[in-house]
Structure formats: structure tokens, C-alpha cells
Amino acid sequence: GAVVSQHPSWVICKSGTSVKIECRSLDFQATTMFWYRQFPKQSLMLMATSNEGSKATYEQGVEKDKFLINHASLTLSTLTVTSAHPEDSSFYICSARPPGKQETQYFGPGTRLLVL
Amino acid sequence: GENVEQHPSTLSVQEGDSAVIKCTYSDSASNYFPWYKQELGKGPQLIIDIRSNVGEKKDQRIAVTLNKTAKHFSLHITETQPEDSAVYFCAASYDSWGKLQFGAGTQVVVTP
Numbered sequence: 343g344a345v346v347s348q349h350p351s352w353v354i355c356k357s358g359t360s361v362k363i364e365c366r367s368l369d370f371q372a373t374t375m376f377w378y379r380q381f382p383k384q385s386l387m388l389m390a391t392s393n394e395g396s397k398a399t400y401e402q403g404v405e406k407d408k409f410l411i412n413h414a415s416l417t418l419s420t421l422t423v424t425s426a427h428p429e430d431s432s433f434y435i436c437s438a439r440p441p442g443k444q445e446t447q448y449f450g451p452g453t454r455l456l457v458l
Numbered sequence: 459g460e461n462v463e464q465h466p467s468t469l470s471v472q473e474g475d476s477a478v479i480k481c482t483y484s485d486s487a488s489n490y491f492p493w494y495k496q497e498l499g500k501g502p503q504l505i506i507d508i509r510s511n512v513g514e515k516k517d518q519r520i521a522v523t524l525n526k527t528a529k530h531f532s533l534h535i536t537e538t539q540p541e542d543s544a545v546y547f548c549a550a551s552y553d554s555w556g557k558l559q560f561g562a563g564t565q566v567v568v569t570p
Contacts, residue, residue, distance in 0.1 A: 348501075374555065385547060385560045386502065399555075435501050445490035445556035449501040 345369050346438050348450035355426055356458055363421045363453045365436030371416035372438035376447060377409075380433040392419040426457045460485040460552035464561025471538050471568055479564045481548035482530040490551035491531050492558070493522060495544045502547060506533070538568045 345368040355361050365375055373394045378386040390400045390411050398411035410422040419438075423430055433454055437447040461484040471477045483491075489510035494502035508515045508522045508531065515522050519538075524531040535542055545565050549558040 346501075376557070385562050388557060388559075391555055391557065439556065445551045445558075446492070446504070446507065447556075447558060448504060449494070451501045452499075454499075 344440055344448040346436065346448050346450040348436060348453050350453060351451060352454040352456075354456045354458065357427055358425055360422055360424045361426055361455060363423075363434055363436075363455075365419045365421070365438070365450055367417045367438040367440075367448075370438070370440045372419075372440065373416060374439045375413060375419040376437045376439075377411060377419070377421050378435045378437070380435060380452075382433075386435065389421075423455065426455070428457045431455055431457045460488055460550050460559040462548060462550050462559045462561045464548050464564060466564060467562065468565045469567070471566070473538060473540060473568055473570050475538055477533075477535040477538055477542070477566055477568075479533045479546055479548065479566075480530060481532070481550075481561050482528075483550040483559075484529065485550070485552055486526075486529065488550040488552055490556070491522070491524060492549050493520075493533050494547045494549065496547060496563075497544045505546075535566075538566075540568050540570055542566060543568045 347366045349364045375392040377389045389404045390398045392398045392411045392413040394413045400406045413419040435452040437449045464481045492507035495505045496502045519536045521534040545563045547563050548561040
């Protein structure tokens with residue numbers, strides 16, 4: 343149980359284009375999902391908290407207009423990197439919290455983004 | 459906000475020996491402390507967690523201890539195996555959303 347998937351697993355795009363990453367909870371409903379970014383050999387940095395049916399809340403320093411988050415259903419949250427630039431190249435990981443487990447987060451496999 | 463420090467940054471152990479990773483946190487209101495294992499190119503995998511009303515928790519070869527007074531918690535891996543080689547992250551929850559603040563990570567290498 344508590345399986346989280348992400349799609350795509352890796353993506354290469356040209357500078358200036360937009361990229362959408364999907365995060366799905368496969369065997370549970372998640373009212374809250376989280377999006378993280380991880381640079382090589384570094385820790386996970388929380389970008390935003392995604393809540394089903396409401397606006398996402400972003401961490402300080404994260405541009406909400408650049409990283410668009412949509413949590414349209416209880417099993418799907420999407421992160422869209424708009425007008426991507428090479429510095430946006432990173433490992434993006436989502437997590438989801440099962441109902442009844444207030445703090446436990448299960449992570450997806452991550453999406454490797456390379457912006458050329 | 460919460461600040462989590464993790465040590466050591468790298469840990470090399472012989473197969474069969476024990477490995478210990480230590481973390482400290484700053485926010486005394488934190489009450490949930492998970493440990494994650496991350497293999498290269500993959501997402502973090504929850505391996506064990508502990509809540510503030512418990513001092514110790516064990517799951518087979520893995521154990522976690524928590525000292526609320528000192529605000530530190532530790533991960534213990536006994537009888538290490540090569541497949542235990544990975545990066546391990548500690549974390550502490552904070553705020554009403556249960557956000558996690560992660561430590562910097564420990565690269566564990568188990569040599570046969």
C-alpha cells in the first residue's frame with residue numbers, strides 16, 4: 343500500500359518551453375501532496391504544499407507563477423515548470439499523505455528534468 | 459522554523475557491522491521523525507518513523523531512538539548488508555500541515 347507514481351520519469355526540454363509533471367497516489371486518496379526539488383548530492387527542499395480543491399501554498403523563494411501546481415483530484419497533483427531555463431534542471435519529487443496519517447509522507451520515484 | 463542537522467555526511471562500514479546516524483532538531487514542538495532511504499536516481503523510501511510519545515522503535519535490523527529533552531534522534535542499522543548502501547535522510551515535522559524538514563543526508567557504504 344501507499345504507492346505514489348510520477349510521470350514522466352525523465353524529461354529533456356528546450357529553454358523557454360513548459361513541462362508538466364504528474365504525481366499520482368495509486369492506492370489511496372491524498373488531500374495533501376507535497377512537491378520537492380533535489381539538486382545533485384543535496385537534500386530535499388520543499389517547494390510547495392498542494393491541497394485538493396484549493397490553491398497551493400509555496401515556500402519562501404519559490405515563484406508560484408513559474409511552478410504552477412494543480413491538485414484537481416484526490417489522486418492527482420501536477421507541477422508545471424513554465425518557461426523552463428537550464429537552472430531549473432533538477433530532480434523533482436512529489437509525496438502524498440494517506441488519510442488518517444497526519445504526518446507520514448510517501449514519495450514518488452522522482453522526475454529528472456534537464457533543460458537545454 | 460525547524461532546522462535539522464545530520465551527522466555524519468558519509469559512513470563506511472564493513473558488512474555485518476552496525477551503522478549509526480544522528481540528527482538534531484531545533485523546534486521543540488516537532489513531534490514526528492521519519493527516516494528515509496534513497497537509492498541513486500530514485501525517490502526516498504520511508505524505512506522507519508517515530509513519534510514524540512515514544513523513545514525507541516525497532517523494525518528487524520533497523521531501530522530509531524528519540525531523546526526529546528536533548529532534541530536528537532538516531533538511526534541504528536545492525537548486521538549491515540551491501541544492499542543497505544544508500545543515502546539516508548532524517549526529517550522532522552513542523553507546522554500544522556505536517557511539513558518535513560530534512561537533514562543533509564548520510565551516504566552509507568557497506569563494503570563486503
